[in-house]
Amino acid sequence: MAINWFKYSAPSTFYGLAGKLVPWFAWPSAILFVIGLYIGFFVAPTDAVQGEAYRIIFIHVPASIMSMFLYLIMAAYAALGLIFNTRLSSMMASALAPTGALFAFISLWTGALWGKPMWGAWWVWDARLTSELILLFLYFGFIALHASIDDPRRADRASALLAILGSVNVPIIYFSVKWWNTLHQGSTVKFTGTSMHVAMQQAMFITLVACWMYAIAMTLARVRSIILERERNTQWVAELPEVRS
Amino acid sequence: MNKLSLFGLLRLVISRDLMLAMRRRADVLTTLIFFVMVVSLFPLGVGPELGMLRKMAPGVVWVAALLASMLSLGRMFSADYLDGTLEQMLLAPQSLSVLVLGKILAHWMLSGLPLVLMAPVLGLQFDMSVQSLWVLIASLLLGTPVLSMIGAVGAALTLGLRGGGVLVSLLVLPLCIPVLIFGTGAVEAAASGMSVASHLSLLGALLVLALVFTPWVTAQALRISME
Secondary structure (H helix, E strand, C coil), X not given: CCCCCCXXXXXXXXXXXXXXXXXXXXXXXXXXXXXXXXXXXXXXXXXXXXXXXXXHHXXXXXXXXXXXXXXXXXHHHHHHHHHHCCHHHHHHHHXXXXXXXXXXXXHHHHHHHHHHHHHCCCCCCCHHHHHHHHHHHHHHHHHHHHHHCCCHHHHHHHHHHHHHHHHHHHHHHHHHHHHHCCCCCCCCCCCCCCCCCHHHHHHHHHHHHHHHHHHHHHHHHHHHHHHHHHCCCCHHHHCCHHHHC | XXXXXXXXXXXXXXXXXXXXXXXXXXXHHHHHHXXXXXXXXXXXXXXXXXXXXXXXXXXXXXXXXXXXHHHHHCHHHHHHHHCCHHHHHHHCCCCHHHHHHHHHHHHHHHHHHXXXXXXXXXHHHCCCCHHHHHHHHHHHHHHHHHHHHHHHHHHHHCCCCCCHHHHHHHHHHHHCHHHHHHHHHHHHHHHCCCCCHHHHHHHHHHHHHHHHHHHHHHHHHHHHHHC
16 A cells, blocks of 8 residues: 555645644643653752752753754754745744744743842853844744745745755854853753753653643644635635634 | 856946946945944943943944945845846846856945945044954955845845845844854954954855855845745
């Protein structure tokens, strides 16, 4: 039997699939958040150096990781859409952008809250903070460019080019900012021989998975709205039970 | 019809753009005056203390150059777009990337080069040393073409959009940050007596990288915008 690999690359079939998948990601995300934050706040021990304030990492670190990953995934979807001219990939890219921007914002916000007790300042011009801020600007640029072009196909392709250019530029920006100034603490999470307590590590890992699930659920829910908006004049949308009623 | 060589084509595009600009000299001058005004506003804002001004000078000159180059980006393709020349360029048998490169170089000669020539005078306002001034000129010479090239991509993407002028700054400014960092870094290193070679080399590397990729990316962006 031949498998049709491209069945779900059509918006009409993906719409239904996405609808079925959303609760499968949304509920685990909520449950894992509760578990992860419980371990983080009540089980994990107090840090020897940073006291209780370090507990913000259970939000801060996953949000930072997600903001960077989502930009790459968004650029990859955008590139797919540009190269193979698949409508759904471009819709996924524009569905990912707001979630990525949200994570970048959360990362900056919690970073500021963490910075006040640790460094004594809400904001320091350190390499990672600065590049995270620039990442947020890149997200804004993508969203703004997409929003200001009326023709959705042109908007997709133009913002795809911008996303690719941005993702090429991200390492250059990162290293330039890094050489410019470095104050942020070094990486604590390593694949071998981490310096963290096991409970801390577990809590962070669980909240990271919860963030992934949240991002996937939100993106799928948002891509459903985008599909409905773009395909509003088609027959299959008119026949949907939720549209009819 | 005789066949144009690559450099012949490049020269043709550049001389055409320069001639068009010379007929509307006010446009070029506005950018330059903006640059001078922004730089001159800073001492009024932060006070006339020479020690602080000397320290701020490279950053102020560079940020002003960055903003001034944003101002003129909108003009890079819009006139050609409105009168249909751009469409003819897209249809031409010659490589669009080379045409675009010509337009970028012409844009730099009109908006970047005057800034480079003007910068030493502004540096004197800030009491910069002669050695720092030379480094400032070198860093601007290497950096401003990159600004024009990255800006060209933004200008091509926002072609014919409402509110394009502000949008293009929003898209391009974050991508220009490395140029700003290495550009000011070089002058600061010179002022504190360190070697400027590393900063200038990195700026040169950015220039080469941009020279190779941005004309092609801009050409793709133009095709997307014009279809």
